[in-house]
Amino acid sequence: MDRYTVISADCHAGADLLDYRPYLEKKHHDDFDAWAATYVNPYEDLLADTADRNWNSRRRLRELEADGIVAEVVFPNTIPPFFPKASLMAQPPTRAEYEQRWAGLQAHNRWLADFCADAPGRRAGVAQILLNDVDAAVAEIRRAREAGLTGGILLPGVPPGSPVPELYSEAYDPIWAVCAELDVPVNHHGGSASPPLGDEPAARAVFMVETTWFSHRALWHLIFGGAFRRHPGLKLVLTEQGSGWIPGVLDMLDYYHRRLVSAATRVATAESKFGAGLAESMGKGPGEVWRDNCFVGASFMRPHEVPLRDRIGLDKIMWGSDYPHDEGTTPYSREGLRIAYAGLPREEVAAMVGGNAARVYGFDLALLDRLAAVHGPAVEEIAQPLKEVPEGATSPAFAPGGSVRVW
Numbered sequence: 001m002d003r004y005t006v007i008s009a010d011c012h013a014g015a016d017l018l019d020y021r022p023y024l025e026k027k028h029h030d031d032f033d034a035w036a037a038t039y040v041n042p043y044e045d046l047l048a049d050t051a052d053r054n055w056n057s058r059r060r061l062r063e064l065e066a067d068g069i070v071a072e073v074v075f076p077n078t079i080p081p082f083f084p085k086a087s088l089m090a091q092p093p094t095r096a097e098y099e100q101r102w103a104g105l106q107a108h109n110r111w112l113a114d115f116c117a118d119a120p121g122r123r124a125g126v127a128q129i130l131l132n133d134v135d136a137a138v139a140e141i142r143r144a145r146e147a148g149l150t151g152g153i154l155l156p157g158v159p160p161g162s163p164v165p166e167l168y169s170e171a172y173d174p175i176w177a178v179c180a181e182l183d184v185p186v187n188h189h190g191g192s193a194s195p196p197l198g199d200e201p202a203a204r205a206v207f208m209v210e211t212t213w214f215s216h217r218a219l220w221h222l223i224f225g226g227a228f229r230r231h232p233g234l235k236l237v238l239t240e241q242g243s244g245w246i247p248g249v250l251d252m253l254d255y256y257h258r259r260l261v262s263a264a265t266r267v268a269t270a271e272s273k274f275g276a277g278l279a280e281s282m283g284k285g286p287g288e289v290w291r292d293n294c295f296v297g298a299s300f301m302r303p304h305e306v307p308l309r310d311r312i313g314l315d316k317i318m319w320g321s322d323y324p325h326d327e328g329t330t331p332y333s334r335e336g337l338r339i340a341y342a343g344l345p346r347e348e349v350a351a352m353v354g355g356n357a358a359r360v361y362g363f364d365l366a367l368l369d370r371l372a373a374v375h376g377p378a379v380e381e382i383a384q385p386l387k388e389v390p391e392g393a394t395s396p397a398f399a400p401g402g403s404v405r406v407w
Contacts, residue, residue, distance in 0.1 A: 003376035004350055005368050006333070007071040007357040008064070010189075010239050010299040010320025013054050014078030015111045017041070023107035024081055028100065032081050042085060045326065046078060053324040054078050057118045060323075067333040068377040069321060070368050071122045071354075073151050073297070073361055074112065075189055075239070077324075080104040080128075087128060088154070089191050092162045098132045105130060106140060113147040121368070124151035124361040126187055131156055131164045131172065138174045145182050150362050152185035152237070155218060157193025167218055168225030176222075180233035185295070185360055188218040190240035212241045213407045219294070220253055220286070228293050229283030235360065239297025240322060244304060244404035246296060247311040253286035290316075295360055300329050300397035301340045301352070304404055314348055318357040322395070329395045334377045336397040339386040346379055 015023075017036055024032055041047055046054070053060055054077050064072065080087050081104035082097075093101040105128040116123040127144035129137040141153055153175075158167050165171045179186050193214040197203040219238060228234055260275030284292070296312065298305070299320035309317060319337070322328030329336035341349045354372075358365045389398045396402075 002380070003372050003378055004068075004337075004382060005354040005358075005365060005372035005376055006069045006319075006337075007073070007354040007361075007363060007368065008069050008321040008323060008333075009073045009237075009297040009318035009357045009361075011064075011072040011074055011323045012077035012325060013060070013074045013112070013115060014076050014080070014108060015055050015115075016051070017079055017081075019055065020081050020104070020107045020111060023110040025103055025106075028081070028103045031100065035082060039079070041079060043079075045324075050324065055115070057115060061119060061122070063330065064321075064323060065371075065375040067321065067323070067330050068337075068375060069323075069333060070371040070375055071124075071357075071363055072323070073124045073126065073187075073239075073320070073357065074116065075126050075151075075154065075187070076108060076112075076128060080108045088189055089194075091159060091196060092156060092164050093130065093132065094163055095132070098130065102130055102133070102136065109140065109144050109149065110147070113144070113149055116150075117148055121364050122371075124363065125149040126151035126154045128154050129156065129175070131158065131175075134171060134174050138178050141175070141178050141182070141184070145184060150184070152187055152235075152361070153179060155186050155188045155192070157188075157214065157218075159193050159195040159214065161195065167221035168227075170225070173227070173230060176227045176231040176234050179235075180231040183233065183235075183362075185235040185237045187237045187239055187297070188215060189297075190215045190242075190299075193217060212245070212405070215241045216245070216249065216407055219249070223253065223286050223289050224278070224282060226281040226283065228289045229281070232292075234293055235295065236293060237295045237297055237318075237360065239320065240299040241296075242305070242405055243296045243298040243301060243312055243317065244308055245407045246290075247308055248404075249407065250287050250290055257282070257285045295356070298352070300327070300336055300395050302397055302399075302402045303340055304402040306340050306344070308404070309348070309352070314351055315356060317352045318360065319353045326394050327396055329393075329397055332390045332393045332395070332398075334381060335386055335390050335393070336395060337377060337382050338384060339389075339397060342383055342385040349379075349382060
């Protein structure tokens with residue numbers, strides 16, 4: 001085929017606020033009506049004329065096809081019932097908040113199943129869960145998978161001071177077990193797990209500097225917590241957190257693993273207590289876990305990250321457009337692919353822009369190849385280096401001066 005089959009491993013969608021009502025259990029309708037009547041949406045993009053890109057299925061298909069994309073992994077974006085802000089960024093609920101928040105996320109999952117069914121084979125919806133009640137989360141994972149959500153689950157962040165255990169806790173083993181059993185990925189998206197910092201200018205700047213680090217914590221929590229030893233079929237996807245940090249962080253984690261495991265055998269050292277039992281609980285080292293169990297949703301991959309692709313793993317990288325966000329590449333995704341991948345071997349590009357995502361999320365490539373024959377970007381086009389950034393492009397993919405981040 002002369003065109004690439006592009007699957008965006010990072011897109012966002014959700015219902016308009018009142019459209020969640022039919023998906024809520026009826027016992028919550030009165031409370032929802034009262035809450036929705038006074039709720040003020042804090043997000044300008046969800047109040048703009050373009051907000052319907054989150055739920056208008058036909059418009060969405062049309063715009064993605066025009067951008068060269070034939071399928072997508074769908075993360076949340078709008079406000080679910082009873083949430084103060086987007087669930088991706090929200091703090092874990094308190095015990096008093098849990099029942100209504102959980103009902104709100106289940107309503108989103110039901111809506112998302114219908115939204116995905118409207119474009120068969122082209123949307124892998126990511127189901128939302130909460131960690132307050134592990135048994136309820138496991139039941140919802142099974143229900144969502146049976147309802148057709150093939151994108152796995154969105155693992156909530158656990159900021160310091162949360163009312164739920166840290167992610168390394170064995171309390172979450174039933175969640176890892178059912179995800180491994182059903183072969184659905186555990187997705188952890190950038191922006192999750194950051195603690196509240198306030199709204200001062202400095203706080204906003206600190207958030208931008210630190211937010212990806214807090215999101216990365218899920219990786220070493222699950223590794224050191226032994227989740228992959230106990231559930232070797234578990235798949236973890238880290239999305240919209242960059243990708244250039246991965247080789248350096250894996251080197252660091254391997255260093256600590258070797259150092260602590262070695263120290264554990266020397267009972268007289270100060271470090272011995274830190275490594276006690278680690279080798280037995282973890283099994284493989286961090287680098288091996290990454291090789292066998294982990295993937296990266298490398299949203300709008302930037303040129304300085306591409307030379308690291310072999311160290312990250314060519315079979316790990318899944319490009320994403322981040323539609324419909326302003327920082328996404330739409331409507332310039334072809335240019336975003338060119339600035340990153342021009343000059344690379346065709347088979348490498350094909351894997352990063354679609355093949356890997358198809359394998360991880362279970363897309364039918366035969367179906368998508370037929371669509372890509374019409375809508376996909378031409379191989380020759382992507383091979384041409386981008387000489388001029390499109391006017392109006394707002395994605396960091398096109399920002400000059402990029403360098404590999406320490407995290």
